[in-house]
Amino acid sequence: MIAHLPLLPILVPLVAAALALMFEHRRFGMAPQRIVAWTSMGLMLVLAVLLVRGAAGGEVGVYLVGDWPARLGIALMVDRLAALMLLVAALLGIGCLLHACAGWDRRAPHFHAFFQFQMMGINGAFLTGDVFNLFVFFEILLIASYGLMLSGGRGERLRAGLHYVSFNIAASTLFLVALGLVYGLLGTLNMAELAVRVAEVGPQDRALVQAAGGLLLVVFCAKAALLPMYLWLPETYTHAPAAVAALFAVMTKVGLYAVLRVGSLVFGLAGPLAGFAWPAMLVLGAITLVLAALGVLAARRLRSLAAYLVLSSAATLFIAFALDTAGTVGAGLYYLVHSTFAGAALFLLADLVRRRRGAASDRKDVVAALPGSTVPAALYLMAAVSLAGLPPLSGFIGKLVMLEAVPEGPRTFWVWLLVLGSSFMMLVGLARAGTRLFWRQEPWPDASPEQVARYVPREQMREAPSRPLETAATVLLLAYGVAMVLGASPMLEYTRATGTQLQAPEAYVEQVRATLPQGRTP
Amino acid sequence: MELAMASAIGILTAAGVYLLLRARSFDVILGLTLLSYATNLLIFSSGRLVTGKPPVLREGMPAEPAYYTDPLPQALVLTAIVIAFAMTAVIIVLAIRSRADNHSDHVDGSRAEAEFQRREQLRHDEARLAAHAAELVAGNESVPAQGAVASPDREGRA
Numbered sequence: 001m002i003a004h005l006p007l008l009p010i011l012v013p014l015v016a017a018a019l020a021l022m023f024e025h026r027r028f029g030m031a032p033q034r035i036v037a038w039t040s041m042g043l044m045l046v047l048a049v050l051l052v053r054g055a056a057g058g059e060v061g062v063y064l065v066g067d068w069p070a071r072l073g074i075a076l077m078v079d080r081l082a083a084l085m086l087l088v089a090a091l092l093g094i095g096c097l098l099h100a101c102a103g104w105d106r107r108a109p110h111f112h113a114f115f116q117f118q119m120m121g122i123n124g125a126f127l128t129g130d131v132f133n134l135f136v137f138f139e140i141l142l143i144a145s146y147g148l149m150l151s152g153g154r155g156e157r158l159r160a161g162l163h164y165v166s167f168n169i170a171a172s173t174l175f176l177v178a179l180g181l182v183y184g185l186l187g188t189l190n191m192a193e194l195a196v197r198v199a200e201v202g203p204q205d206r207a208l209v210q211a212a213g214g215l216l217l218v219v220f221c222a223k224a225a226l227l228p229m230y231l232w233l234p235e236t237y238t239h240a241p242a243a244v245a246a247l248f249a250v251m252t253k254v255g256l257y258a259v260l261r262v263g264s265l266v267f268g269l270a271g272p273l274a275g276f277a278w279p280a281m282l283v284l285g286a287i288t289l290v291l292a293a294l295g296v297l298a299a300r301r302l303r304s305l306a307a308y309l310v311l312s313s314a315a316t317l318f319i320a321f322a323l324d325t326a327g328t329v330g331a332g333l334y335y336l337v338h339s340t341f342a343g344a345a346l347f348l349l350a351d352l353v354r355r356r357r358g359a360a361s362d363r364k365d366v367v368a369a370l371p372g373s374t375v376p377a378a379l380y381l382m383a384a385v386s387l388a389g390l391p392p393l394s395g396f397i398g399k400l401v402m403l404e405a406v407p408e409g410p411r412t413f414w415v416w417l418l419v420l421g422s423s424f425m426m427l428v429g430l431a432r433a434g435t436r437l438f439w440r441q442e443p444w445p446d447a448s449p450e451q452v453a454r455y456v457p458r459e460q461m462r463e464a465p466s467r468p469l470e471t472a473a474t475v476l477l478l479a480y481g482v483a484m485v486l487g488a489s490p491m492l493e494y495t496r497a498t499g500t501q502l503q504a505p506e507a508y509v510e511q512v513r514a515t516l517p518q519g520r521t522p
Numbered sequence: 523m524e525l526a527m528a529s530a531i532g533i534l535t536a537a538g539v540y541l542l543l544r545a546r547s548f549d550v551i552l553g554l555t556l557l558s559y560a561t562n563l564l565i566f567s568s569g570r571l572v573t574g575k576p577p578v579l580r581e582g583m584p585a586e587p588a589y590y591t592d593p594l595p596q597a598l599v600l601t602a603i604v605i606a607f608a609m610t611a612v613i614i615v616l617a618i619r620s621r622a623d624n625h626s627d628h629v630d631g632s633r634a635e636a637e638f639q640r641r642e643q644l645r646h647d648e649a650r651l652a653a654h655a656a657e658l659v660a661g662n663e664s665v666p667a668q669g670a671v672a673s674p675d676r677e678g679r680a
Contacts, residue, residue, distance in 0.1 A: 139605050139609075143609075143612065146616075154619075154623050155623045156631070158616065158619055158620040158623050159624055159629075161616060162547060162629060165613050166550055166629075169558075169613065170542065172605075173554070173558055173561050173606075176558075176565060180565040180567075180595075181564075183565075183568045183594070183595065183598070184568030184569075184570075
């Protein structure tokens with residue numbers, strides 16, 4: 001059983017999704033589906049904790065599916081990074097599932113099946129040790145995400161969905177092109193094997209391998225929303241239902257994970273192509289960060305503000321990873337965990353505000369008093385403080401450690417300036433949104449006629465039921481952030497160790513090549 | 523054979539990208555399909571093009587790579603075909619629903635559609651006027667210039 005542990009985070013949601021499909025809600029009601037979903041979520045959490053404990057020592061676990069040698073068959077790989085990401089996905093999934101169980105899962109048929117498939121794709125993408133399976137798991141999580149985003153939707157959401165789906169299909173096609181080129185040039189798709197062959201590539205093939213690897217990274221950057229390819233993100237996240245948008249907060253992180261994995265493992269061994277893409281990513285990440293901060297200032301709705309915050313956190317992480325030292329990567333991983341939870345919490349909160357404000361929705365330019373604003377306002381304050389990177393919450397620790405870890409040199413000034421400047425812009429944007437949504441009650445005395453026209457009196461507000469489960473889900477996601485502050489020391493130790501491990505890809509290559517089939521009889 | 527294969531991939535990709543950038547969701551879907559065909563051919567050819575060699579071991583043939591074709595790209599391309607097929611089905615359903623809900627097949631919804639129609643109308647009008655004017659000039663040189671100017675003016679206002 002323990003030997004098969006790395007396979008279980010993929011199998012459990014797969015079985016659960018099949019079961020959720022079988023217990024059709026029209027015949028059996030919601031209860032069986034919810035029981036299946038929660039059992040699977042609980043199991044995934046236990047598995048993730050076990051894997052983190054197993055990987056914390058620093059060894060790389062390799063699991064050969066079907067007992068084929070890693071060069072021929074499919075290999076799964078558990079190191080500190082993969083285990084950490086699994087844990088983050090499971091914890092985030094619990095929060096989103098809690099929110100969806102408050103009522104959204106009734107409206108969207110097959111929500112639970114899609115949700116489990118999505119978890120399967122995410123877990124698989126973190127665990128796989130070969131690039132083609134990374135593609136397969138990307139597709140699984142994307143297909144599930146189309147279903148999650150579109151089921152129960154209509155109108156504008158379908159239009160945004162069409163953009164999202166066609167963009168992602170085009171990106172997947174590019175992924176396949178890159179895979180075809182990589183296989184044609186290097187003759188393998190296993191990451192550890194690729195690392196060895198990339199390091200040994202002759203001068204006549206160097207440009208081709210660089211092009212193929214560059215294409216691969218372009219695809220991951222598209223998923224992670226780097227500069228020229230981030231335009232799909234704000235629109236999609238704004239139109240996705242709350243629980244799904246919150247889960248999507250981890251999707252850009254899957255892209256970042258793939259960038260980090262391929263950048264540090266496949267192009268990590270010392271050779272002519274070692275780390276060739278990092279300088280470009282540093283620059284693009286910096287520009288994306290500035291644009292995302294401007295987006296936060298300009299956003300008209302709370303939901304698109306949250307989407308731009310997700311974008312800004314991805315850009316910050318690109319900077320951290322592109323600096324390519326153990327310290328920045330470690331600090332970046334702490335920031336990654338924080339931004340996933342805090343961003344997801346803001347999406348859930350935006351939905352709460354949107355439903356309570358009725359016709360005014362979550363628009364910032366409409367003046368309307370929010371009925372029962374104390375709890376949402378307090379939660380918003382917490383999320384905003386955390387996301388803007390103010391003390392004492394997790395965002396502050398993440399950014400502080402990251403800035404501290406930036407290596408001395410001509411780039412230090414620019415990185416500090418960008419990260420701090422964009423944090424300030426985000427702080428202003430968040431404060432403006434908070435004042436407008438939670439404090440302003442009626443038009444101020446010298447308001448212009450058109451401002452008065454935008455005022456929605458309290459009588460016109462739809463009475464939205466406040467669902468305790470939804471508030472609980474938001475509180476839970478924010479509580480993760482508080483837990484990250486309280487446990488900052490052990491957690492930073494773990495992420496720093498992860499950074500150090502990623503800087504030494506030789507250990508992976510050795511481990512994967514040394515793992516031989518055990519010749520078990522079935 | 524390499525030339526034929528490479529040109530096929532190139533032409534499919536070019537057509538696919540062109541269609542992908544068009545404004546109707548139908549064209550976009552066709553473009554994505556063509557792109558996926560091109561990709562399948564590319565993956566297939568990444569194991570090198572050979573003819574008359576089996577991908578699986580055969581009795582009576584020595585078990586050496588020289589006598590066989592690479593089986594892995596064939597397995598990969600099978601996966602890619604299945605996934606592309608499923609994706610096409612998903613996006614077709616989505617496009618049909620989106621058209622029904624937004625009353626437009628335009629990828630940017632009905633507002634973009636209206637804008638597009640306005641511009642098309644303008645283009646049509648201009649073309650018709652130009653043809654009309656040319657006809658007048660060519661058909662009857664003696665028609666006073668005033669008439670040729672007056673009629674486009676009237677239609678332009680309409």
